[in-house]
Amino acid sequence: MKRFLDSNGRHRRLEGWPLVFTLLTTGAILLGGLVEFLPMVLIQDNVTQIATVRPWTPLELAGRDLYIREGCNNCHSQMVRPFRNEIERYGEYSKPGETVYEHPFLWGSKRTGPDLARVGGKYPNLWHVRHMEDPRSTSPRSIMPPYDWMLRKPLKTRDLPTKLARLRTLGVPYTDDEIARAEELARAQAAEIAADVAATGGPEGLADKEIVALVAYLQSLGTGLTAPAGEAARGEAPEAPLATQ
């Protein structure tokens, strides 16, 4: 060790060889990442598949991209940790298999607001519309900003077929039919949600607005453990997951 560290030792010689020095540094920084990441890719058992977990419907995907656009993940996590207090507060803790179609993952790192991993089915559609329009109308003292423009801005569905096709390239099992009919499927689900909102006393004419996509996405969150595959894929409001307070 002494021979290595002395002021005229071996390390001193290394300091005269930038190329060797750079290669050694590269090796040192690659090792940890490879050891931690490769098993995740090579060993399938690391993430247990869950039969009821399905890809998002086209409308939910559009809503998810709006969730990303607005940066909701900066204040809301989507990851219930396996602690009694979190299970009491939010519902069943999150499983690795629930997020296999998440490009990107949206687990978040901060809870300025509550976790949303199990928010699907917790509130009626109308609650979400009112909450996004004016958070304090449903949650007095809330510090969340209003997102009222989502009730006015038209929902863009034109790029949905491309989005589904790209996700299929990455391994999300969308069918040819779903890709071809993505816009149609999105509009049908949007019409259902808009009709429900209007029927429960909410504003009319939201079927072609961004808000319905966001509501569809929020209502799908955390339902993968219980939603019967196929049924939810048709866009019906899934049942609430595990009972919350």
Add this chain to the structure above:
Amino acid sequence: MATTPSSPSTAPGVARSGRPASLDVFTYDEGIVRLFVLATILWGFVGMLVGVVIALQLPFWPANLGEYLTFGRLRPLHTNAVIFAFAGNAIFAAIYYSTQRLCKARMAFDWMSKFHFWGWQAIIVGAAITLPLGITTSKEYAELEWPIDLAIAVVWVVFAVNFFWTLAKRREHHMYVALWFYIATIITVSVLHVGNSLALPVSLWKSYPVYAGVQDALVQWWYGHNAVAFFLTTPFLGLMYYFLPKAAERPVFSYRLSIVHFWSLVFLYIWAGPHHLNYTAVPEWAVTLGMLFSVMLWMPSWGGMINGLFTLRGAWHKLRDSVVLKMFVVGITFYGMATFEGPMLSVKTVNALSHYTDWNIAHVHSGALGWNGFMTFGMIYWLVPRLWKTPLWSPRLANAHFWTGTLGILLYVLAMYASGVTQGLMWRAFDEAGRLLYPDFMETVVQVIPMYWVRLIGGSLYLGGVVMMMVNVWQTLRRAPKHLPDPAFALPRAEAAA
């Protein structure tokens, strides 16, 4: 054993050159350093101003001014501006200034230096436009969409070529420790940026990452944690190793310690990423590895702190008159505190309380404001009089900056510690009957609002300090000579050939 950055070369062959006529004359490119220093100051102000705005938005929601200026869109702008624009330009200033001197060589290609500077500024402007528009990948500190990611890769490669080419044609045989840290920075940031940004474009401004769920989470925090390591730590340690001995006029405390802590730091840091995912849906073995390596990381981190602070042995009296040294000492002390706190937060039992709370916000700000900010300010106050060949306009104002900034950080982190621990304890509190004591999340939000106001005051003070620095630098520049020639040096030819 210990060497100062500019210790005279003892390369073999000096003695053989007896011909005074054969001189190797060369200059250093100082114009590029001046540009990076000015960009650091400008973007520091912008990034911290956005920080103050979002600090106001939390306790006072009407400060969310419409679609493009909500917290959700401005927060990534704040983090990107402070990390990549403020700290980024600062480390480039440090690297371009010190590498030329440590290599006794001008940067290899002036056009590459300029391309790097203007390319980086264009990327920052691109971020400042796209993030408020809601164009984001959502991945923390990697929010920029794929066209900007490609631009970053190009600029970084140009920077790397320029840097390594300069190393290749250096006149000083041994690479000083600062250069080791720069090498680690350039290599690792390339690997991290490419690894984490792999995505399939859907349109010009939308893409989906190739990784999903658990894998995406692990890759993201491998990146996220090591962006802290190799963008905010290693280059700043390089900065410390060059500018601190210069300012203190003392050699670095221990050459051996610098070897040991360099190699252990670059090796261990990479493993620590999964501690950001404790108790989440990633496999237990991965987060346990992350925690173990995070705890080990404490030692090499403190190796850097000790080597920095002990460099001042016998020179502590100089702090009285040197705002540069004062800044460095507070910066290195915050580095020591943050790198103790980091391993502590990565321990699962602590993390169970701290994760998702404002405690993390306190932690990152003691790093960014305390360590990165104060090291940068120290460097700027040391560089400006030298780069513009003019004494600093007002040392008293610089002193005021130091005290205002220090008070600002303290208010900021104390408020966020109080808020974070409060949130963590309230979320997990049960009553005697075993029910949640605060089942309504809103109670835990309202409880910490007073702390958000204190944080706003602390952050505003820190920004006020930056404004003082802007005034001071501006007044100094106004008095600077119009013509600032690049400094020229000469070495006997034989030495250059060695």
